[in-house]
Amino acid sequence: MLLLNEQGEILPQSQLKLMSNPQYKPLFYVDANNKIKTLVFQKKNNRPVLIMKNPEAAFVKGEKALDFIVRDLNGRTIKLSELKGSVVVLNFWFTNCGPCIQEMPNLNSLVKDYKDKAVVFLAITFNKKDVVEQFLEEQTFDYTIAANANDVITSYQVQSYPTSMVINKKGEIVLKELGYRTNIKTVLSKSINSQLEK
Numbered sequence: 001m002l003l004l005n006e007q008g009e010i011l012p013q014s015q016l017k018l019m020s021n022p023q024y025k026p027l028f029y030v031d032a033n034n035k036i037k038t039l040v041f042q043k044k045n046n047r048p049v050l051i052m053k054n055p056e057a058a059f060v061k062g063e064k065a066l067d068f069i070v071r072d073l074n075g076r077t078i079k080l081s082e083l084k085g086s087v088v089v090l091n092f093w094f095t096n097c098g099p100c101i102q103e104m105p106n107l108n109s110l111v112k113d114y115k116d117k118a119v120v121f122l123a124i125t126f127n128k129k130d131v132v133e134q135f136l137e138e139q140t141f142d143y144t145i146a147a148n149a150n151d152v153i154t155s156y157q158v159q160s161y162p163t164s165m166v167i168n169k170k171g172e173i174v175l176k177e178l179g180y181r182t183n184i185k186t187v188l189s190k191s192i193n194s195q196l197e198k
Contacts, residue, residue: 081171104141169195
């Protein structure tokens with residue numbers, strides 16, 4: 001088995017070994033056409049995970065969102081289970097993800113639209129805090145950001161970026177969107193509004 005980059009160059013054996021190592025799982029970064037552009041390897045742990053046999057397939061609405069604890073860039077602790085009663089919008093991203101950056105203006109607009117509503121916008125990334133802070137010097141992202149959140153990414157079996165999820169007031173996942181789409185604001189707004197009305 002050979003792994004090739006876009007130029008047709010053979011990737012190092014060390015990367016090939018990671019592909020077959022059960023200790024690691026591949027995370028796929030897709031472009032606007034849902035073609036895999038980057039492959040990131042993440043070490044597995046023994047935490048419970050949401051089982052998604054085919055991440056591209058439609059999931060079952062109402063799937064229970066696994067609880068997690070993260071810290072935002074200011075060190076504030078956020079526990080998902082304590083956000084019940086609010087609609088929670090998750091965005092899984094990373095700093096070198098082109099499609100993630102492309103959708104940020106729409107996501108920022110979404111945050112403004114719901115600033116006085118019971119909606120929490122939380123961005124989850126495996127990037128370390130200093131990398132995110134450096135990124136934010138050049139790029140605006142108005143979601144509350146949780147850096148170095150590998151455990152959450154693993155638990156939620158995120159394999160493509162960006163990925164957005166909407167969690168209802170009862171802590172159930174009601175929407176999951178994979179990859180970049182130009183109408184992401186409309187899609188998320190529709191889901192958020194339907195949950196706020198309940």
